[in-house]
Amino acid sequence: MTLVTDVRLRRVLDSRGNATVEADVLTEEGGFGRAAAPSGASTGEYEAIELPAAEAIAKAREDAIPRLVGEVHAGNQREVDAALAAADGTDDFSGIGANSAVAISMAAAKAGASVTGAPLYQHLGGTFRGNTFPIPLGNIVGGGEHAADATDIQEFLAAPVGAPSVSEAIFANAAVHGKVHDILVDRDEPAGKGDEGAWAPSIDDAEAFEIVDEATTAVADEVGFEIRFGLDVAAAEMYDEDEGGYVYSDTVRSTEEQVEYIADLVREYDLKYVEDPLDEDDYEGFADLTEQVGDRTLVCGDDLFVTNTDRLGDGIQQGAANSILIKPNQIGTLSDAFDAIELAVENAYGHVVSHRSGETEDATIAHLAVATDAPFIKTGAVAGERTAKLNELIRIEDNAV
Ligand SMILES: C=C(OP(=O)(O)O)C(=O)O
Ligand SMILES: [Mg+2]
Incomplete structure (x- = not known):
């Protein structure tokens, strides 16, 4: 000290x-x-x-x-x-x-x-940390609050679950990002990028599912390991009680319809991960969805739990979600973030350490994920403020920090 x-x-x-x-x-x-x-x-x-x-x-x-x-x-x-x-x-x-x-x-x-x-991850997590690594969830296509005139769903995330190493996983996500660009060019769909470096084409969610599915399958064939994908629906941004539920570009879904829609997507695309599929106040809807598909996918609470032990405690009691997003700035300190992780781990909830859409070159979350043996980290696929964390993970794996 x-x-x-x-x-x-x-x-x-x-x-x-x-x-x-x-x-x-x-x-x-x-x-x-x-x-x-x-x-x-x-x-x-x-x-x-x-x-x-x-x-x-x-x-x-x-x-x-x-x-x-x-x-x-x-x-x-x-x-x-x-x-x-x-x-x-x-x-x-x-x-x-x-x-x-x-x-x-x-x-x-x-x-x-x-x-x-000691490297930061060992200072935070103990001397034996650094042998296991999180699977990086890479933001490939997105819209919502992160890009105008793009998909309703905020993030389509590549999940290279079969990668033999974190560096191969990180390069696979970048390859999926590149493959999506190729497909968009073939389809004559020009696309800029959203806040996190994901492609933000002016397409609907159904087309985005098709494209991301095609890209992850193609890259999985090339690299020879399994790549699934997942979503951050960021559904609190869509929810409008006065409008009768979740407002999409082409329809409005009631809570029951939203649960059914997401459960169907999980089954159809074998999604590995679904973050914030329902509004941040809807523990019951989260519990219903978790009951239906929680055995086959991670249902993750971001706006639902905000890295807060009280809110996570409520979720655990009600069976809402089976994992928590960890963003230290949602709660204010590393100690508070660790408390949320410990409560999650004690209750067999997964934890996913995450960046924010506005980022800097700070790479602390790469160390936090390794220190706490997080099964996943969400920190983009490309863009300098995202690669700052990804490259730090590669260095940790290479014992070079
Ligand atoms: C990273 C996210 O976006 P933001 O930082 O805008 O909340 C998210 O919603 O998970
Ligand atoms: Mg989120």
């Missing part, structure tokens, strides 16, 4: 060109860690609160830094994160901003690791 001697905060750019918070934590013994907060677009209603970057920095300078410098030890993550929570004084980090909190929390973890000389 090493006493924090300075915390420096600044505004830096995220991948959407918005300002976000970057933190440097310095310690005795020359410890140093730097981390930046990501930012969502399809944010859950119950997430911790992100403040405008300048305001978050001003508040954290005033309230948090005096409780950290000379007071807490990087390497004692609970102590650091408790000080952040005390400085904030709210239950949703609206005092100093979840963006300041998460940047400082992650930077402190890196500073603690730097003094021990």
Whole structure:
């Protein structure tokens, strides 16, 4: 453990060109860690609160830094994160901003690791971590809140479940991304990219299923291992009670119809993964779907659980979903994210460590996934802020961090 001697905060750019918070934590013994907060677009209603970057920095300078410098030890993550929570004084980090909190929390973890000389994933997860790796879920085609005039479903995700190594899995996802481009060109469907680097063609969901199915099958044949695919429906963004349910471009589905539609898709395409298939308040709908297809696919709660142990506890009680998305900035600190992971693991819920649609070159989540033996990580397929995490996973596998 090493006493924090300075915390420096600044505004830096995220991948959407918005300002976000970057933190440097310095310690005795020359410890140093730097981390930046990501930012969502399809944010859950119950997430911790992100403040405008300048305001978050001003508040954290005033309230948090005096409780950290000379007071807490990087390497004692609970102590650091408790000080952040005390400085904030709210239950949703609206005092100093979840963006300041998460940047400082992650930077402190890196500073603690730097003094021990251990890679971050071992500092967080123990010395025996680093032999098993998450399967990367690669965003290939998308729309929703991440791209205008594209699919209703937010993300179509390649899942290279049969890959012999994480690097082969990562290259397979990039190959699926490339294959989809070829198919779109053949079909004369011009496409730009959405916020996470996925193709965002102006096609309907049915055509996207066809294309992603064709691309994953073709790349699986080339690489010789199984590649399935999955979805982030981000259904809370579609749900409108006044409109009678889930509003798609061509129809509106009631809750019962939505459950049936998703269950049919899981069966038809043998989907490996379905995130947020229902609204963030609909534990019952999640439970119904999980009952129907939870034995053959991961039903994952993102906006439903927001990395929050209380909400996950409710879900576990009701049998809603069988896995949780873990986004540290949804809850504010690494300690809170670890609590959610531990509760999930104790209850046989899978955990999927995830990026946000607005990202930086920060690669902390690659280490978090390896540290906690996550079965999956969701961090895109291409684009620099996505490959920052993917390439870090390759380096961890290569023992080169
Ligand atoms: C990564 C996601 O998007 P955002 O960061 O916009 O919430 C998601 O919904 O899982
Ligand atoms: Mg999501």
